[in-house]
Amino acid sequence: MTELDFNITIVGLGLIGGSFAMALKELKPKNLWGVDIDKEVIQTAEERKIIDKGYTKPETPLKKSDIVITCIYPGLTIKFIRENIHYFKPGAIITDTSGIKEKLINEINKFLRNDVDFIGGHPMAGRESKGLKYASKKIFKDANYLITPTAKNKAENIKKIEGLVRAIGFKNIVKLKPKDHDEIIAFTSHLPHILASALINSDDRKDTKYFVAGSYRDATRVARINYELWTELIMDNRHSTLEQIEKFENSVSLFKKAIMNNNKDELRALFKEGSRRREELI
C-alpha cells in the first residue's frame, strides 16, 4: 500500500504541522512521525491517526527520516536543527515552513552537516487560530508555496519537495532567492498584518461594532494574530518591512493630498487604478 517510499517526520504539530500531517497521510508515506513538546498533542494526533507515531524526543524518528519538515517558529527552527544536528539520517532533506528565510538559512548553514540538505520553504497558508485543533489539509488547497533554494541544495532534493507540496494541494510553487522572498513577503504579508493591527488600534470608540460592515471586518481580520510569532517574523525582517511601510505611507499620502485639495479627478483616478489592480488579482 506504500505510495511514498520514504519516512517523514513533522516537527511541531500545530496548525501548520498538523495540516501537513493530515495532507501527507493521504500520500501514504512509509512512515509519518510527529515530534512535539506537548504529550497531549501527540496523543491526540496518534488517536486521530494524523501521524503513525509521535515523540517528544526527536532522536528516534530523525535517525530514520528521509524528509523532516519543521513547523515551528523561526527561532525554534534554528535551535531545533542545531541541537539535533547529529541525529539526522545521512542524505536527509530538512525543510522548514517559516515566513522569513534569509537570516534563518544563513544561521542554519553555519552548523549544517554536509550530508544533509536544508531547503527553505514557505506555505502561504494559515488561519487566525493556532494549534492542532484548527489544522486542516484544506488550508493548502490552491495556496501559494515558496521555495528558496541556495547553491548548496541538490536539484533532485528541491524537486522532491516541490513534488510533495504540489501533491498535498499547493498550486503555484515559486522558487526564489531567500533575500527576494523576504522583500516580497514584507509587502504581501508583514505589511498587511501591521495595517490590520494599526487600523484597529486607532479605534477610539467603544461601540464600533454597530457601525461596521464587511470593509472594516476584512481590513482588520488578521489583527487577530499569533503575536509572539509575528513579532519574531517581523523583527527578523525589519529592513524590508520598514521599506514597505514607507512605500505604503507614500501611497496613502496621495489619497490624502487628493482629498485635501478637493481634487475629485485625482481621487477617482487613484480608486480606479486600485480597482483595476484588484480585479487582476482575482
Next chain:
Amino acid sequence: MTELDFNITIVGLGLIGGSFAMALKELKPKNLWGVDIDKEVIQTAEERKIIDKGYTKPETPLKKSDIVITCIYPGLTIKFIRENIHYFKPGAIITDTSGIKEKLINEINKFLRNDVDFIGGHPMAGRESKGLKYASKKIFKDANYLITPTAKNKAENIKKIEGLVRAIGFKNIVKLKPKDHDEIIAFTSHLPHILASALINSDDRKDTKYFVAGSYRDATRVARINYELWTELIMDNRHSTLEQIEKFENSVSLFKKAIMNNNKDELRALFKEGSRRREELI
C-alpha cells in the same frame, strides 16, 4: 393577502435598490414600485417579479407612495428629491441609503415640503459588484443599519422605517446624529476603502499574486470599488476622512518606531492589543 398597508417606491434598482425590493416583496406591501432610468433594468425587475411595476418617470408612483426609498448616489438623491418635490404624496416618508448624511440632509431640508418627512438611512451592506444582477436580500441579513433622525422627523415615521429595516433582516439598528454618523463612517468605512486601495497601489511588482495569502487578499478586497460612488462619498466627508487617515498614520508610526528601534516588547504589545480588540469585534 396584504401584510403592509402601504405603497412603497424604490428609486434606483441597482445592488442596494434591487436587494431592498427583493426583501420588501416578502413583506407583501400593498404595491411595490420601482423607478430607474434604465428600461432594461425595469423590464428585468418586472419579469423576475422583484417589483410590481416599474417606471422611468417617477410622477405616477410617487403620487401614491407612502414610503419612498432612494437607492442612488448621494448627489443624485438630492437632485431626484428636488426635481420631483411636487409629486410626493402628502405625509409620505422619504428615506435614503447613502453612506454620507450631514451634507445630504442639510441640502434636502432646504427645499423639502413640510408635509413630507425625509429620514436619513444607511444600510451597512454591500458588495464589490454593482447592479441588479448582484442584488440579494441576503446582504442585509444581520447587518447594521444606521438611521440619522433630525428634530424635523416625526417619531412615528422613524419607528416605521426602523420596523421595516428590521423586518428585512437588519440586526443592529442605531440612531445617531448625521454629523456623528459621518465621523464614525469615516473611520469604519471610508478609511478601510482608502487603505485597501493605497495598499494595492503601492505594489511595484507584476507577479505579486504568486506571493499572496489571505492577509493580502482580505486587506485589498474592497479596492475593487465603485470608484465614482466612493469618490463622491469621500469628497462629501472630507474633513472627517482626513482626520481618520491622520489617526491611522499615527497608529502605523507606533509600529514603525518599534520595528526601527528593534523594540520587541513594544511590537508584541501593539500586536497583542490589536488581537484583543479584534477578538472583541467578532
